[in-house]
Amino acid sequence: xxxxxxxxxxxxxxxxxxxxGAKLALGLQQVLGPRLSVVVNMAxxxxxxxxxxxPDLDTVLYTLGGLSDRQRGWGRAGESWHFMEALxxxxxxxxxxxxxxxxxxxxxxTRRLAAGQTLTAIAADIARRFGIAAQIRPxxxxxxxxxxxxxxxxxxxxxxxxxxxxEPTVRRIRFEGxxxxxxxxxxxxxxxxxxxxxxxxxPSNPFLSIxxxxxxxxxxxxxxAAGVPIVAVSPIVGxxxxxGPTRKIMDELGVAATTAAIAKHYExxxxxxxxxxxxxxxxxxxxxxxxxxxxxxTDLASKVxxxxxxxxxxxxxxxxxxx
Amino acid sequence: xxxxxxxxxxxxxxxxxxxxGAKLALGLQQVLGPRLSVVVNMAxxxxxxxxxxxPDLDTVLYTLGGLSDRQRGWGRAGESWHFMEALxxxxxxxxxxxxxxxxxxxxxxTRRLAAGQTLTAIAADIARRFGIAAQIRPxxxxxxxxxxxxxxxxxxxxxxxxxxxxEPTVRRIRFEGxxxxxxxxxxxxxxxxxxxxxxxxxPSNPFLSIxxxxxxxxxxxxxxAAGVPIVAVSPIVGxxxxxGPTRKIMDELGVAATTAAIAKHYExxxxxxxxxxxxxxxxxxxxxxxxxxxxxxTDLASKVxxxxxxxxxxxxxxxxxxx
Numbered sequence: 001x002x003x004x005x006x007x008x009x010x011x012x013x014x015x016x017x018x019x020x021g022a023k024l025a026l027g028l029q030q031v032l033g034p035r036l037s038v039v040v041n042m043a044x045x046x047x048x049x050x051x052x053x054x055p056d057l058d059t060v061l062y063t064l065g066g067l068s069d070r071q072r073g074w075g076r077a078g079e080s081w082h083f084m085e086a087l088x089x090x091x092x093x094x095x096x097x098x099x100x101x102x103x104x105x106x107x108x109x110t111r112r113l114a115a116g117q118t119l120t121a122i123a124a125d126i127a128r129r130f131g132i133a134a135q136i137r138p139x140x141x142x143x144x145x146x147x148x149x150x151x152x153x154x155x156x157x158x159x160x161x162x163x164x165x166x167e168p169t170v171r172r173i174r175f176e177g178x179x180x181x182x183x184x185x186x187x188x189x190x191x192x193x194x195x196x197x198x199x200x201x202x203p204s205n206p207f208l209s210i211x212x213x214x215x216x217x218x219x220x221x222x223x224x225a226a227g228v229p230i231v232a233v234s235p236i237v238g239x240x241x242x243x244g245p246t247r248k249i250m251d252e253l254g255v256a257a258t259t260a261a262i263a264k265h266y267e268x269x270x271x272x273x274x275x276x277x278x279x280x281x282x283x284x285x286x287x288x289x290x291x292x293x294x295x296x297x298t299d300l301a302s303k304v305x306x307x308x309x310x311x312x313x314x315x316x317x318x319x320x321x322x323x
Numbered sequence: 324x325x326x327x328x329x330x331x332x333x334x335x336x337x338x339x340x341x342x343x344g345a346k347l348a349l350g351l352q353q354v355l356g357p358r359l360s361v362v363v364n365m366a367x368x369x370x371x372x373x374x375x376x377x378p379d380l381d382t383v384l385y386t387l388g389g390l391s392d393r394q395r396g397w398g399r400a401g402e403s404w405h406f407m408e409a410l411x412x413x414x415x416x417x418x419x420x421x422x423x424x425x426x427x428x429x430x431x432x433t434r435r436l437a438a439g440q441t442l443t444a445i446a447a448d449i450a451r452r453f454g455i456a457a458q459i460r461p462x463x464x465x466x467x468x469x470x471x472x473x474x475x476x477x478x479x480x481x482x483x484x485x486x487x488x489x490e491p492t493v494r495r496i497r498f499e500g501x502x503x504x505x506x507x508x509x510x511x512x513x514x515x516x517x518x519x520x521x522x523x524x525x526p527s528n529p530f531l532s533i534x535x536x537x538x539x540x541x542x543x544x545x546x547x548a549a550g551v552p553i554v555a556v557s558p559i560v561g562x563x564x565x566x567g568p569t570r571k572i573m574d575e576l577g578v579a580a581t582t583a584a585i586a587k588h589y590e591x592x593x594x595x596x597x598x599x600x601x602x603x604x605x606x607x608x609x610x611x612x613x614x615x616x617x618x619x620x621t622d623l624a625s626k627v628x629x630x631x632x633x634x635x636x637x638x639x640x641x642x643x644x645x646x
Contacts, residue, residue, distance in 0.1 A: 049430050049431070049434050050373070050430065050433050050434045050437055051430070076409075079405075080403055080405050080423065082402075082403050082405075082422075082423035082424045083406065083423045083424065083426050083427050083430075084427075085424065085427075086399075086423070086424035086425070086426070086427035086428065087427040087430070087431060089427070089452060089453075090427055090428055090431045090449055090452055091431065091448065091449075091452055092427060092430070092431040092434070099405075100403065100405035100406045100409070100423040100426075101405045101406065101408065101409035102409070103406050103409070103423075103426065104406050104407075104408075104409035104410040104412070104413055104415060105409065105413055107372050107373065107374070107406075107410070107415065108372070108410060108413045108414065108415040110373050111372050111373045111415070114373055125414065126413055126414075129412060129413055129414055130412075
């Protein structure tokens, strides 16, 4: 491992999906400020009502901008829903809820994309306007679309996740467009070894939010070449996936919803894994460095605490590698 | 004049722009119900934030659907403005105000247009959903755009009207696309002589809202062939244009802002004109039948009263022509 890894200094790259991951990203931002780059999944993105919706990216922007609704778990705080009421009156599609304030981001992003701006440039500008310290980087400016293969049909992710409420059985998940999508220059720059301290895989759904990042050609190779610790934070807390359909999907894909299964999923990719203190009994079976700490993030303090624990663990792994 | 014109029965076609015209159209709807067709200007329409905005059509839909804000004079009652607040936060264009509820109509119309529906079909469906009794008919499904020629530049109408607050001097107004735009089948059907009682030109701005209707080839000829009275209601009340920039524009175009000037503008087209009781001194100079009555529409009762006066005047003109 390279001697350039700097304990307590240097840049950190977080790989992140939506809600669960964004909580840790917020904690990391509190600790690292502008030394944090968040590489965000955009395979959940879709076109709806003629608008480009980027659920994970927006969750990260709202969360790191202090605008997110913590009770509801998605969207903006202080949101109103008059647009949706009126949309129902005029016969529009209402299965995907868009708040009045949230809508502005979708309308403005759609306008800018049509005017030729990249998703990367737009995310950077919005992040600046929201006063976000970290660099927010969609993994690609090319289209990648998560397709859920069910026994009866193939469903675009949001159709499966929101409209069908994760009800159909998941046979397989594929990432349309990932084979030709390119990492952005900004993501490549963020992962350049110089000043890089570590990479953190946030506790997002590995199958839905993190896998599509690795489906983009080049990311795996860049991580391997970076010469820094790669630390995953398990999304499993006390045997339960905290948020979303992770457990149901893992069952249907024939993967046990355990920390061990998460570790196995990331095998060959990560240097170590942070697991919940409640899952410490599972640590014995794991063939890689493990750090156990409370991983349930209920408030800002617990997000910052998990961020600090994760960074310290990564620094220890780097120090061991340097010895 | 044809003997098929039926006093107190038959269909009425109203030609209409936005706010001023829509008030009379509401009065006419109260009296006539489904026997009213409203042919609406769409030359003010524009693309904004990637959305198709149809200001006059929407004013008619909201007014006849009982959804309009009577105090503000445009948009919906009980409106909220969270979208606009958030749009400002993300750096969007905020010179044109779009309410949270209003936005649903623009988003849904834009979606349906992109899916291949016509403006006519969309307006008919929205009118039905709003419980509107009258037929609401945009004059054309083809693009017509009002261009205001100023000393310095040519401005799309809403840029002149809203963004520039009618400040630049108007040299000329032209209607781009009108030479190739076609009347819709529905407008032609509405103007077919069978069962047609009369045509009412609502008290909209003649230069901005009514002229673009007549700029579409065929309308003038259909009116001439219809064989029914064509009654204009003057937008001038006591020497003042009630709403909008009519007076300033008339001044700049070298037209006196008088009822006489309005009558002259419609010369050769109309059978008679309804003027405000306060402008009755001007009636002497007019070479066509005049009916004077209070034309200021402040509440539903005054809208219905003016509608009844206008219809009765038209019926008298028809009876005189039949004699």
